[in-house]
Amino acid sequence: AQSVTQPDIHITVSEGASLELRCNYSYGATPYLFWYVQSPGQGLQLLLKYFSGDTLVQGIKGFEAEFKRSQSSFNLRKPSVHWSDAAEYFCAVGALNSGYALNFGKGTSLLVTP
Amino acid sequence: EAGVVQSPRYKIIEKKQPVAFWCNPISGHNTLYWYRQNLGQGPELLIRYENEEAVDDSQLPKDRFSAERLKGVDSTLKIQPAELGDSAVYLCASSLASGQGSPLHFGNGTRLTVT
Numbered sequence: 248a249q250s251v252t253q254p255d256i257h258i259t260v261s262e263g264a265s266l267e268l269r270c271n272y273s274y275g276a277t278p279y280l281f282w283y284v285q286s287p288g289q290g291l292q293l294l295l296k297y298f299s300g301d302t303l304v305q306g307i308k309g310f311e312a313e314f315k316r317s318q319s320s321f322n323l324r325k326p327s328v329h330w331s332d333a334a335e336y337f338c339a340v341g342a343l344n345s346g347y348a349l350n351f352g353k354g355t356s357l358l359v360t361p
Numbered sequence: 362e363a364g365v366v367q368s369p370r371y372k373i374i375e376k377k378q379p380v381a382f383w384c385n386p387i388s389g390h391n392t393l394y395w396y397r398q399n400l401g402q403g404p405e406l407l408i409r410y411e412n413e414e415a416v417d418d419s420q421l422p423k424d425r426f427s428a429e430r431l432k433g434v435d436s437t438l439k440i441q442p443a444e445l446g447d448s449a450v451y452l453c454a455s456s457l458a459s460g461q462g463s464p465l466h467f468g469n470g471t472r473l474t475v476t
Contacts, residue, residue, distance in 0.1 A: 251403075281464065290365070290452060290467035291404070337403050348394070348417055349465060351403030 249274050251340050253352035260328050261360050268323040268355050270338030280321040281339040281349065282312055291337060297321065308332070333359045363387065365468035367453050373474045379441035382471045386434065386455030393430055394465060395438050396452040404452055410436065411458075443475045 252271045260266050272278055279298050283291040295306025302314040312323045321338060335356050339349040366385040374380050386393050391412050396404035407426065409417040412433035421428065425444070430436040440447055450470040456463040 283467075288469070290469045291454075291465075292467075293464045296464055339403075347463075348406050348409050349404075351405070353401070353403050 249340070249342070249350055251338055251350050251352040253336075253338055253355050255355045256353070257356045257358065259358040259360060262330050263327050266323075266325045266328045266332070266357070268336050268338075268357070270321045270323065270352060271319055272321065272338075272340045273319065274340060274342050276342040279341045279347065280312075280314060281341070282306065282310070282321075282323045283337045283339060283351075284308075285335045285337065285354075287334075294323070294336075328357075328359055330359045330361070333357055365453055365455050365466055367451075367468035367471055369471055370469065371472050371474075373476065374443055376445055376475050377442040379439065380443055380473060381437055381439045382451050382453075382473075384436045384438070384453030384468060386436070386453070387466055389457065390455035390466070391433070391458055392456045392463070393436050394454040394456075395428060395436070396454065396467075398450040398452055398470070400449070407438070440473075443473075445475050448473055448475045 250273045254269050281296045282294040285291045294310050295304050297304045297314045305311050310325050314321050335354045337354045338352040341347040341349045368383050393410040395407040398404040408421045408428050410430045413430050428438045450472050452470045454465040454467045456465050
């Protein structure tokens with residue numbers, strides 16, 4: 248069965264510290280991978296996406312993610328977190344055999360402390 | 362470009378009442394999605410449209426939910442009658458097409474509370 252797992256429900260980091268949010272997937276077909284961010288009361292905003300090619304992808308707001316096929320992972324990273332990064336982060340996976348409809352993880356809530 | 366527009370932003374109704382949500386996608390986007398997001402969860406797909414055709418409605422509870430996308434542009438999602446468990450945020454999204462080069466653009470959602 249297709250699934251997306253975000254193992255960490257909540258993460259707290261200090262402002263200026265580095266960040267890594269984990270995402271693991273289980274898909275039978277070649278997946279297309281996305282990270283979205285959701286601020287309270289808002290819709291989801293695309294941070295970055297991976298389809299093919301270079302496994303390290305750059306996104307907006309200084310985020311990057313690395314696709315590791317051997318580990319079925321697509322972890323999101325940021326070298327230095329800002330207080331405005333506090334939000335809910337969702338990993339999403341699509342595949343040809345699902346018509347590319349995105350399957351979302353349950354999200355990771357990021358808290359940034361001073 | 363203007364984003365995906367949804368209305369209303371909030372809706373409070375009593376159980377067994379009907380409710381409808383409206384979505385205006387980004388101009389030129391052929392694919393439209395309705396997702397439901399329960400508290401503390403990720404969005405779950407309800408229905409996907411390619412132009413005016415519903416191509417994936419396998420997760421739509423058809424006994425009480427219905428959707429339409431007339432003329433392949435705006436879309437309406439309806440619940441009749443609503444149940445307590447329908448309380449959630451209903452998100453509309455659109456993309457140029459179903460494909461790897463077409464990320465989803467989301468509206469701000471409609472938060473439904475059923476009392």
